[in-house]
Amino acid sequence: MRGTEFSELKAFAAIVEEGSFIRAAARLRISPPALSQTIRGLEERVGVRLLNRTTRSVSPTAAGETLFARLAPAFSELEDAVADVYASRDRPVGSLRINVPRVAAMRFIAPILGDFRRAYPDVALTIIVDDMLTDIVEGRFDAGIRLGERLQKDMVAVKLSDELEMAAVAAPSYLQHRPIPRHPADLHRHQCINFQWPSGGNIYRWEFARGQRALEIAVDGGLTVNDTELMIRAALDGIGIAYMLEYQVRPWIEAGQLIRFLEAWSPRFPGFYLYHPSSRHVPPALRVFIDFLLARR
DSSP: OOHHHHHHHHHHHHHHHHTOHHHHHHHHTSOHHHHHHHHHHHHHHHTSOOEEEOSSOEEEOHHHHHHHHHHHHHHHHHHHHHHHHHHTSSSOOEEEEEEEOHHHIIIIIGGGHHHHHHHOTTEEEEEEEOOSOOOTTTTTOSEEEEEGGGOOTTEEEEEOSOOEEEEEEEOHHHHTTSOOOSSGGGGGGSOBEEEBOTTTTOBOOEEEEETTEEEEEOOOOSEEESOHHHHHHHHHTTSOBEEEEHHHHHHHHHTTSSEEEOGGGOOEEOOEEEEEEOOSOOOHHHHHHHHHHHHHO
16 A cells, blocks of 8 residues: 555544544644545545535545444554554553543543643543543543443443442521421422433432432422532522532532531442453553553542
């Protein structure tokens, strides 16, 4: 295969992976017009249209899907081979794509970003904050972070945290003229802040457990959010009761700005795990990223 043919195929694969000529051109460090010309040359050479283009999107045709399905594993093998060579050096190199929900991004990723980049400047790190439970294989991610109860069984999982528990909290101003709930059923007499899952749009039913008893409560209230930081802000402002991960609200509980209750009904469940596809070969960049997270958790 000539160099120009290889470059055309790499350009085609980049467009499919990025879903955009502009993003693919930036990744390949060429101009969008030059990239368009490269793809036209490839299509003329193979004699079939490979991409459907509109003013707003680009997607592979049936022929393009077939070609990409063959190219993607081949390019992955080539990248792994190059990574193996670089692994013998002092500093791992290569790209690393991580998919992570916002709550885990702020807890595990944000605190280490600066130190990791300084320690491994040759690793091109991409962090995609996503609460949609994306399939990391389909999304072409190297790894993701997710709660243990939501892990796919065919993944390699690395434990990042101990068990977690939920906490029902409210501001003193909200509870000043209202009785503190003693049982989950008491929540029906309160204003509660609902949480809407980004994936599917379903409203979270508050889960409680005590001994062998387990309850799910569909709470009422005039506010629904899909962001935990906004939920904390609303609780601090006295809008109503919030129900979220205990570690997220711990600083305000300790400062007396939020009051916790229903602790005996707060369930515990598996914490966060970094997970990646089962594979004999773990890219060096992912290996050092995992080690970095574990050393600083």
